[in-house]
Amino acid sequence: MPVKFKDYYDTLGMARGATEDEIKKAYRKLARKYHPDVNPGDKAAEDKFKEIQEAYEVLHDSDKRKRYDQLGANWKHGADFTPPPGWQGGTPGGGFQADFDLGDIFGGGQRRGGFSDFFESMFGQMGGAANPRRRAQAGGAPRAREVEAEMVLPLEEMHRGTTRRLNVQVGGQSRSVEVRIPKGTRDGSRIRVAQGAPDGQNLIIRLRQAAGSRFKVDNDDTEIEVSISPWEAALGSTIEVPTLDGPETIRVPAGVGSGQRVRMKGKGLNLRTGERGDHFVRLRIVVPRELTPEERGHFEALAASSAFKPRG
Numbered sequence: 001m002p003v004k005f006k007d008y009y010d011t012l013g014m015a016r017g018a019t020e021d022e023i024k025k026a027y028r029k030l031a032r033k034y035h036p037d038v039n040p041g042d043k044a045a046e047d048k049f050k051e052i053q054e055a056y057e058v059l060h061d062s063d064k065r066k067r068y069d070q071l072g073a074n075w076k077h078g079a080d081f082t083p084p085p086g087w088q089g090g091t092p093g094g095g096f097q098a099d100f101d102l103g104d105i106f107g108g109g110q111r112r113g114g115f116s117d118f119f120e121s122m123f124g125q126m127g128g129a130a131n132p133r134r135r136a137q138a139g140g141a142p143r144a145r146e147v148e149a150e151m152v153l154p155l156e157e158m159h160r161g162t163t164r165r166l167n168v169q170v171g172g173q174s175r176s177v178e179v180r181i182p183k184g185t186r187d188g189s190r191i192r193v194a195q196g197a198p199d200g201q202n203l204i205i206r207l208r209q210a211a212g213s214r215f216k217v218d219n220d221d222t223e224i225e226v227s228i229s230p231w232e233a234a235l236g237s238t239i240e241v242p243t244l245d246g247p248e249t250i251r252v253p254a255g256v257g258s259g260q261r262v263r264m265k266g267k268g269l270n271l272r273t274g275e276r277g278d279h280f281v282r283l284r285i286v287v288p289r290e291l292t293p294e295e296r297g298h299f300e301a302l303a304a305s306s307a308f309k310p311r312g
Helices: 020-034 043-059 062-074 117-123 155-160 230-235 293-305
Strands: 146-153 162-170 173-181 190-193 202-209 216-218 221-228 237-241 248-252 261-264 279-285
Touching: 020 043, 043 062, 146 155, 146 162, 155 202, 173 190, 173 202, 221 237, 230 237, 230 279, 248 261
Parallel strands: 146 202, 221 279
Antiparallel strands: 162 173, 190 202, 216 221, 237 248, 261 279
16 A cells, blocks of 8 residues: 655644744644543544654654655655655665654653554554564664563652662563653653663653542643632632642632632643643632531621622
């Protein structure tokens, strides 16, 4: 079946001279729009998300981008290659060498699904824990096999970064490896440890977020629900709330409604760029289930004197 060329610049809505920052901004905007978690059950959005990831994984890396820009006219290795109008490329002698090790974007986020027919025909099937990643080069030898392992971490440790020791066992051999987890990793992030597995194989560690976190994660932002009393909501107050960095105080504005959120700018998840998301505190007004005689007297007096009509 002929392999039709995919223009990764067009996928991200970028011109060929786009800077690295422009490509990153375009990717982040599109990834958030088409992420499967934002579009549950939407197959078209999921397919678009895969295309966006595939394009970014090549264009954000200067070496991969350079090789990609040079493939066009000289892709003659058994594929019906149809470049787009105005495509410029090619290497002397008609050959090429591509050594792709496609990792995750932003240092985090999941790689969902496979690559396009164009990519698979170039670099071979690259999925699977024990599959060797091969060098697409005439007469080239296969690269070292890669072994995959999984590590479960609390959200707070992926946010702050940590060091963990992992025992890896392959074919009856075992090895203890110290793994540095950089800050800003996410559920599904992958860490590559060169020759970290037994027999000198490369080790790919996929991170999973431990269940039971009190923080809700939305892209780079976090959220937590905090209960407040009716008088704190009516009068306004200063309360202590949990964050990823420990307890902090916020000001609850007077007259706040149940379900409203207070934004704490720059208190969300760490990004590998050094920036941070935001932290949101969702307020929930709760009333006491039992009242003392004194409390009941205050509420009865308030009910008798207040002109407030909650049902209009």
